Amino acid sequence: MKAVWQKYRLDFRFTAITSRDSMTHKDTYYIKVWHEDHPDVTGVGEAALFRGLSCEDSPEYEEVLDDVCAHIDRYAGNPDMLAPYPSIRFGVETALRDLANGGTRHLYDSAWSAGESAIRINGLIWMGDRETMNQRIRTKLDEGFRCIKVKIGGIDFNQELEMLRHLRRIAPAIEIRLDANGAFSPDVALERLNVLAEIGIHSIEQPIRQGQWEEMARICSLSPIPVALDEELIGLNDAAERARMLDAIRPSYIILKPTLIGGLKASEEWIAAATQRSIGWWATSALESNIGLNAIAQWVATQDTDMPQGLGTGQLYYNNVVSPLTLDGECLVYDTSKQWGNI
Numbered sequence: 553m554k555a556v557w558q559k560y561r562l563d564f565r566f567t568a569i570t571s572r573d574s575m576t577h578k579d580t581y582y583i584k585v586w587h588e589d590h591p592d593v594t595g596v597g598e599a600a601l602f603r604g605l606s607c608e609d610s611p612e613y614e615e616v617l618d619d620v621c622a623h624i625d626r627y628a629g630n631p632d633m634l635a636p637y638p639s640i641r642f643g644v645e646t647a648l649r650d651l652a653n654g655g656t657r658h659l660y661d662s663a664w665s666a667g668e669s670a671i672r673i674n675g676l677i678w679m680g681d682r683e684t685m686n687q688r689i690r691t692k693l694d695e696g697f698r699c700i701k702v703k704i705g706g707i708d709f710n711q712e713l714e715m716l717r718h719l720r721r722i723a724p725a726i727e728i729r730l731d732a733n734g735a736f737s738p739d740v741a742l743e744r745l746n747v748l749a750e751i752g753i754h755s756i757e758q759p760i761r762q763g764q765w766e767e768m769a770r771i772c773s774l775s776p777i778p779v780a781l782d783e784e785l786i787g788l789n790d791a792a793e794r795a796r797m798l799d800a801i802r803p804s805y806i807i808l809k810p811t812l813i814g815g816l817k818a819s820e821e822w823i824a825a826a827t828q829r830s831i832g833w834w835a836t837s838a839l840e841s842n843i844g845l846n847a848i849a850q851w852v853a854t855q856d857t858d859m860p861q862g863l864g865t866g867q868l869y870y871n872n873v874v875s876p877l878t879l880d881g882e883c884l885v886y887d888t889s890k891q892w893g894n895i
Contacts, residue, residue, distance in 0.1 A: 555585045555624035555647075557599070557617045558895070562841055562869040569679040569706055578839055579603075581617060582895055583643040585624060585651050595651025596895055598844035599643030600811045607787040608637045616640060635789040635814060642815035646847040657846055657875075657892050664853035667876075670883035671849060674699040674729055674860045679706035682715055689719055696881035699727040699754075699860040705735025709744065713751075720751050727754045727860070734761035734783060741771055749776035755805055758782045769801045778804035782836075785813050785822065794825050806831060807862065809838040816851045823855070836862030842875040843895070849877070849884055 561579050568575045581599040599617065603609050616637055620627050627633055628648055634641035649659045663669035675692035677685055677700060685702070692700055700719070704712045719728065730753055736744055741759045748756070755778045759771060762783040772779045781803045788794050798806075806826050808819045819835065826833050835852050837845050845864050852861055865879045866872055874893030878885050 553585055553587055553624050553628065554591075555583060555621040557614075557621055558582045558584065559614075560841070560895075562839075563871050564868060565870050566678070568839075568868070569703075580841055580844075581614075581639075581643065582843060583617070583621070583640075583647045584895075585628075585644075585647045586655075587651075593651065593655040595647040595649070595655050596657065596843055597643035597645065597647030597650065597847065598811075598840055599639045600838060600840040600844050601639050602812060602838055605783065605786070606639060606812055608639060613637075613640075620644060631815075631817070638786075638789075638814040638818070639811045641818075642810050642844070642847075645815040645817065646844070649847075657843070658850075659847055660850045660854050662850065662853040665850050665886055667886050667888035669853070670880060670885045671852060671863065672699075672858075672860045672882055673863045673865070673884050674701040674727075675882065676700075676862070676864075677702040679703045681707065682711050685715055686718065689715070693723055693726070695879075698725070698882060699729065701729040701731060701862060703731045703733065705732045713747065716748070716751050728752065729754050729757070729780075730777075731757040731782070732759045734758050736760050738764060738767040738771070742774055745771070745775045745777050753777045755780045757807055758784065762786065765797065765800045768803075772801055772803050780805035780807050782807040782809070785809075789814060789818075791821065791825070794822065798825055798829055798831065802829070803831060806833050808833055808835045810835070810848055810851070811838045811840060811844060816847070819851070832859070833857070834859045834861050837864040839868070840864070841869065842866045842873045842877055846875060846877060846886075849886070 559581055561577055563577045583597045583599055584594050586594045601613055675697035677688045736759045738760050757780045788797055808822055810816055810819050823833055837848055849863055863884055866877045876887045876890040878887045
């Protein structure tokens with residue numbers, strides 16, 4: 553088997569702001585694999601390195617890609633070798649699955665990938681000033697979303713409260729998910745969660761920064777809002793580590809980002825560990841292009857879940873890969889009448 557990697561810069565349609573960073577573009581990497589006797593059939597996966605967040609963010613990242621492509625058979629047979637590099641592991645895993653299915657970006661058979669069903673997703677509201685965020689909320693409501701996820705922690709908390717109260721007034725039945733990206737300090741987190749609870753919040757992701765297990769456990773036990781762990785999962789590559797974390801913190805939900813936690817098989821291992829502890833889950837994309845988003849969506853469609861997923865819509869970048877992924881109201885669908893663009 554042969555493999556190469558290709559770097560690609562994705563350009564945002566707007567400045568994407570979180571409590572950690574502001575982004576106008578994002579580099580990603582495509583891994584292409586093929587058999588020497590069938591060079592016309594190529595599997596493609598995406599290694600969507602998330603700089604500043606992923607545990608693999610290092611100057612050696614591209615050197616690792618070089619080694620993986622030079623010795624693709626070895627890595628394909630021993631995926632655990634890539635545990636410290638979750639996005640590369642995800643890219644290799646999905647490229648191989650694509651290749652095994654004919655190199656057509658069809659990774660799993662399901663009603664969704666056949667264009668016969670839809671995946672309900674939450675509408676994501678990126679951070680901005682109050683006026684911008686209110687406009688984004690109105691747009692998502694007009695598009696028909698019944699579940700909205702709002703990133704908070706980037707502007708004054710009182711302004712965020714006002715915005716969320718306004719959302720609740722104009723959409724009393726909407727499900728509101730919050731993502732703090734670790735923006736709250738442990739000493740004020742519960743106070744803020746108590747105030748937010750009055751608005752009627754479904755869940756809040758990562759209220760404090762990861763790695764503070766004792767503090768997070770205290771918050772989970774006392775919070776009036778169910779807590780979901782996101783960044784907390786990053787870097788926990790071994791089953792015993794995962795079990796220790798879940799047993800120590802006892803969250804209500806975990807958020808699965810395959811690019812950041814080591815791929816689809818690793819995500820399934822997280823689901824098994826969470827299910828044993830009656831912890832819920834949903835999957836979320838992590839700024840991948842349509843290549844990675846497609847892989848995650850095709851996998852999600854094979855899972856036993858009816859919760860709204862945190863999947864992207866493919867519309868975040870103006871130079872995304874052309875794909876059959878289509879937004880239909882609050883649903884992500886696979887339009888089989890559309891073709892994949894070249895990579």
